[in-house]
Amino acid sequence: MKLLRVRASNYKNCGDDFLIDLVAKSKKTSEDKEYELQEVAEELFTYNTMAFIGKNASGKTSAIELLECCYSILGEFRLEDKYYNYDNVNLEIIFYHEKYIYKYTVILKSDANLGTKANFTNQHIYKKRYYKSKVKNIYDAEGFKEETNLGELPEDTSIVFFILKKKLTRAVYFNCNGEGPNTYHLLFRAMKNYNISRNVLTKVIKIFDERITALEMIDEKHFRLEYQNCQKEFSDSELLHMLSSGTTKGIFLYIFIVAALENGFDLLIDEVENHFHKTLVENMISLFKDKTVNKKSATLIFTTHYCEVLDLFNRQDNIWIAKADNKSHLYNMYENYNIRPELLKSKQFYNNTFETSVNYDDLMELKKELMK
DSSP states (O other): OOOEEEEEOTTTTTTTEEEEEOOSSOOOHHHHHHHHHHHEEEEEEEEEEEEESTTTHHHHHHHHHHHHHHHHHHHHHOOSSOSSTTTTTTEEEEEEEEEEEEEEEEEEOOOOOGTTEEEEEEEEEEEEEOGGGGGGGSSTTTEEEEEOOOOOTTTTSSSHHHOOOSSOOOOEOOOOOOOOOHHHHHHHHHHHHHHHHHHHHHHHHHHHHEEEEEEEETTTTEEEEEEEEEEEEEHHHHHHHHHHHHHHHHHHHHHHHHHHHHTTTTESSSSSSTTOOOHHHHHHHHHHHEEEEEEEEOOOEEESSOOGGGGGGOOTTEEEEEESSSEEEEHHHHHOOOOOTSSOHHHHHTTTTTSOOOOEEEEEEHHHHOOO
C-alpha cells in the first residue's frame, strides 16, 4: 500500500480542498529515479523525501497532521485521541494497493458515545486497475467503480479495513514536543516492537554523546547508563534531566528513523531542525535517499523553517509552501511557481519569492516600542 493523494475540507483552519499530492509530477531523470524517487508501480513514482515550509502559523503542522490522520485510517482503520475536532471533516484518500488505485471518501463526525474516537459516516470506496499508459490520469474519475456489499463494521471503524485487512504501522508522527518522563520507556518499547538491536541503539547514542557507551532498561521506570566508564542507575525522570534535551530527542528520533527504514513505513517530523545541527538533518535526508539503506521504500516527510535544507532536494515538486490568510493553503513549488532549477531554493526564500518572509515592518514596530 502506498498513499498517493489526500484532499480535505472542514479540517482545522485549512481552506477547503486542502490537497497534498505525493506522486511525482515533473520530469523524472535517471538520477531522480536513483536518489529522489521510489517506483510504486511501473512508471508510478512517489518521493523519498517531501517538505513543507512556511511562516509560523501558516499551516505546516496542520498539513503533516492531516497526513498522520490519513495514515492512521489506512493503518489502524480508526481515529482516536486526536486533539482536533473531527466534526464534518471531509476526506478523500487515494492510495495504490496490489495493482489497483483506490479512492476512499468519508465524512468524519464527533460522537459523545464514542469518546475520543471518530465516527465514520458516508463512506465510499472506488477502485480501478492501474495501467502505466494512464499514469497521468490516475486521479480522473474515469474507470473508478464503487466497491459495494463490503459488510458491516462498528461506526468507529473505516471500511478501508475490507481492502487492506491487516493493521500495520503505515507512518509514525514525531513532533517537537517530546514525550515527557515516558520518553525512554517508549524508546525501549519501540525497539522491541520494531526489532531494533542494542547494538543499533549504542551507535545511535554515540552520534549525540560520545561519552555514553551503553544504555539499558532495568524495568519500566529505571535505566542503567554507562557513562565515562561508570555505571549508574536512574529513574525515567532523572535520566531525562541527566541527558540534554537535544540528545534525548535525537536518540528517540533516530531510533524511529531506523525503524522506518527497516520496516518500510513513512516518518512524519514536525520542525525537523528543532534541536539539531544542520549536518544531522542532512544525514537524515541522505539515509532516505540511499536505496542501499532505504530498501523498503520509506518516505521522510517533514516541516521546517530552515530553507537551506531544501537545497538538498534536486526536485521542486516535493516541496510545499504553506501560507495563511483567514485559512491555511498549500502551494506546490513546481506547479505554482516558475523557479529556475539551477538556482538555490534557499536564495529564493531569502529573496521572498514565495512571500514567506517575516514582515520587516512589524519587526521595526516592535523595536520602536522597545526604544520608548
